[in-house]
Amino acid sequence: MLALPAIPARADIGAWIVVDMDSGAVLDQKQALRQWYPASITKLMTAYVTFKAIREGRATLQSAVTISANAHAEPPSKMGFKPGTRISLESALKMVIVKSANDVAVAVAEAIGGSEPAFIGLMNAEARRLGMSATRFVNPHGLPDNRQVSSARDLAVLARAVWREFPEHRAYFNFAGIRVGKKTLRSANREFLLRVQGANGMKTGYICNSGLNVVVSATRGGRTVMAVILGAASGVERAAKARALIDAGFKDRGGRSVDQLSGVSGKPPADGYCKRNSRPKAEELMAAFARKTRSPSVLSFARGDLNGGGIRRSIVAAPAPSPSGQVGSSTVPKRADGKTDWAKVMDTVIGPRRRAYEAVPVSTAAPRTAVAPRIVAGEPVLVPGTPKPLAKPLAVAADLARVPAVAASVAQQPAKPGAIFRGEPLLIAPIPLQNPRP
Structure with a gap:
C-alpha cells in the first residue's frame, strides 16, 4: 500500500437527483432541471411504451419481433441479427435493457408502433403525459443526436413510472448479464447490482456528449430509493456515486415531490463532454x-x-x-x-460483492405460433411535432431541428475512432472512454 499525495480538485458529476420511489420525495439533487443527453437511458421509455402495449393487450411477451433492414443498420451496441430474424418480445426486452442493443430497440419500436417514427411519437406523447417538461425524443435507443434531451428530474419521473406501474416487469432491470447462444453479455450496471445492498437496477447510458449516465434503485426494509446520475467520467465513479447517493437517501425522508420540481434550467454540455471530463x-x-x-x-x-x-x-x-x-x-x-x-x-x-454474477439464458428464436403485436386501428399516428429519426448515417447539423430552450448542435460524431461507441467502459478500469457503448 502506498500513501497518496495531495489530490487536486476535479470536475464533479454533471447532475443528479435522489427520489423516494413510493412518496416521490426529492431527497437530494444537483442541477436536476438542467437538460442533458440521456444516451441509452432512453431505453427506459422504450420499455415503458412496450409495457403499456402489453398491459393493453396489443402484445404479449411471446409476440414476434422481426429485425428489419432499418433496425439492422443501427450502429453498436447491437446484437447483429440478420434482417428477417424473429425473436420473442420477452427476449428483445432483455437484449434492450441488459445488452442495450440498439438494433433490437428499433425492432421493438417498429413492432409496437408500426414504424419507428410512430413509436417515437408514442414516446413523446408519454413524456408529455408524465410531465417530462425538459424531454424530447427523436430515437428509441439514445445514440448521438443533440435533439434528444432530458434531465435528471425527468428521467426520475420516468423511472418511477416504470417501477410503480409495471411491478411485474421489474426483474428485467435486475439481470447482471444474459447468455445468448455461446455469448455472455454483461450489463454495464452489473457491479452496482452485485455489490450494493438491495440493488434493483435500472439502466445505464453513455455517449461522449453526455458522459456516463445511470438510473439505479435499491430496496431496503420495504422502502425503495432511486438515483439518477448524469455525466460521470468513469464506470467506477458512476457506480460509486450511485452507491453513495442511495446510502444517503435511505437516511432521509423529507423533500418536495418530484412532480412539483419541473421546468428547464440550463443547456446540455457542449459537444465532446467526455474529452473534457477526465477519468478519476x-x-x-x-x-x-x-x-x-x-x-x-x-x-x-x-x-x-x-x-x-x-x-x-x-x-x-x-x-x-x-x-x-x-x-x-x-x-x-x-x-x-x-x-x-x-x-x-x-x-x-x-x-464487496454480495451475490455471484449470473447470466440469464435468452432464446434467439420466437415461437412458431408467435405473431406480431397488434397495431391499434388508426396507428401509426405521429404526435404533432414529432421529429423524424435521422437517416443512417447521421444527418448533418444543417438538417437538425431546434429543441425549445436548447440550440441544437451537431449531432454527427466525428468520423474517427470513438464516433460510434462500441462498448461501454467496464467497471474494472482504467479503460479509455473513447470506445463505450450507449
Whole structure:
C-alpha cells in the first residue's frame, strides 16, 4: 500500500437527483432541471411504451419481433441479427435493457408502433403525459443526436413510472448479464447490482456528449430509493456515486415531490463532454467514495482449526480512517505486479460483492405460433411535432431541428475512432472512454 499525495480538485458529476420511489420525495439533487443527453437511458421509455402495449393487450411477451433492414443498420451496441430474424418480445426486452442493443430497440419500436417514427411519437406523447417538461425524443435507443434531451428530474419521473406501474416487469432491470447462444453479455450496471445492498437496477447510458449516465434503485426494509446520475467520467465513479447517493437517501425522508420540481434550467454540455471530463484516478475515487467501516479495533469470530472445529475468537484491526472519517481513502491497493488492484478499489468505493454474477439464458428464436403485436386501428399516428429519426448515417447539423430552450448542435460524431461507441467502459478500469457503448 502506498500513501497518496495531495489530490487536486476535479470536475464533479454533471447532475443528479435522489427520489423516494413510493412518496416521490426529492431527497437530494444537483442541477436536476438542467437538460442533458440521456444516451441509452432512453431505453427506459422504450420499455415503458412496450409495457403499456402489453398491459393493453396489443402484445404479449411471446409476440414476434422481426429485425428489419432499418433496425439492422443501427450502429453498436447491437446484437447483429440478420434482417428477417424473429425473436420473442420477452427476449428483445432483455437484449434492450441488459445488452442495450440498439438494433433490437428499433425492432421493438417498429413492432409496437408500426414504424419507428410512430413509436417515437408514442414516446413523446408519454413524456408529455408524465410531465417530462425538459424531454424530447427523436430515437428509441439514445445514440448521438443533440435533439434528444432530458434531465435528471425527468428521467426520475420516468423511472418511477416504470417501477410503480409495471411491478411485474421489474426483474428485467435486475439481470447482471444474459447468455445468448455461446455469448455472455454483461450489463454495464452489473457491479452496482452485485455489490450494493438491495440493488434493483435500472439502466445505464453513455455517449461522449453526455458522459456516463445511470438510473439505479435499491430496496431496503420495504422502502425503495432511486438515483439518477448524469455525466460521470468513469464506470467506477458512476457506480460509486450511485452507491453513495442511495446510502444517503435511505437516511432521509423529507423533500418536495418530484412532480412539483419541473421546468428547464440550463443547456446540455457542449459537444465532446467526455474529452473534457477526465477519468478519476484510483486515489481520487478512494478519497471521495471510500465507505466507512467499524471502529479501528473490533471483535470478530471466525471458524478456526481448534479441536472439534470450534469457534476461534480473534481481534482484527480495521483500516485507519482518514481525516475525513472515511476508511481506506489513504491507500490504493496494488497487485503483485505493482499495478492498481481495481477489484479491491471497487470493494472499497462501491462495496464487496454480495451475490455471484449470473447470466440469464435468452432464446434467439420466437415461437412458431408467435405473431406480431397488434397495431391499434388508426396507428401509426405521429404526435404533432414529432421529429423524424435521422437517416443512417447521421444527418448533418444543417438538417437538425431546434429543441425549445436548447440550440441544437451537431449531432454527427466525428468520423474517427470513438464516433460510434462500441462498448461501454467496464467497471474494472482504467479503460479509455473513447470506445463505450450507449
